[in-house]
Amino acid sequence: MSANRERIVRKQMYFSAVEWAGIVRRMRTIGSRNFSQFARDALLSVNIIVSHKEANNRALISALGRIGNNLNQIARQVNTDQVVTLSIVHRCLELMEEIYQLIREDMEERSGYGQGLETDPSEPTRSG
Template sequence: MQNKDQKYDSRFIRKSLRFSPSEYSKVEAQLTTLGVNFSNFAKNAIINHQITIPIQMDLIYELNRIGNNLNQIAKSINSSEKIAVLTQLVEIEKQLQKLQYKQEI
């Protein structure tokens, strides 16, 4: 006969969380208020709530610069300055490579 841990380990994926004492007291207060156990509370919180990703202002700044360059390119194309357009396209490509490098780090 299998023991309890082996039975659950073969059927379920187990994850653990760590809380500071102040964080856990907040969790316990919510558990008491809602009248649920921790497992159900955690599953519901993880599955049913969207995660917000912090905004990286440096990336927004870089994207803004790229947008400005694209606007300059559009203006140059309309005024038929072909060499300036190619120069700006090369600059945008360099900026995109820098952004890609930042994301890989």
């Protein structure tokens, strides 16, 4: 590999004969002769359709409901007393952080983020 090479990550793919014929047909249609450039353009410009996995969200919904109730109680107190203290602001920030953490964990669990990653994406690979 050239020391001046801009693209340092290499990925390999396998296609069936039918899949490859479809790719070649698409490349001819747009006048592309270079598969690497065609694949880069296709992967970087396509709109990805996200499939939402059905999951049992009862625990998440329950936890978010509890936090929402706490925030509502704080808001009611602030509206009644017309006073916002530093401790109230800190408690609200703690609850918001808890919401963020719960949602992040749920999203990671659904997407499998962090599971099965072979290498750091910033690390160059020779194949894969």
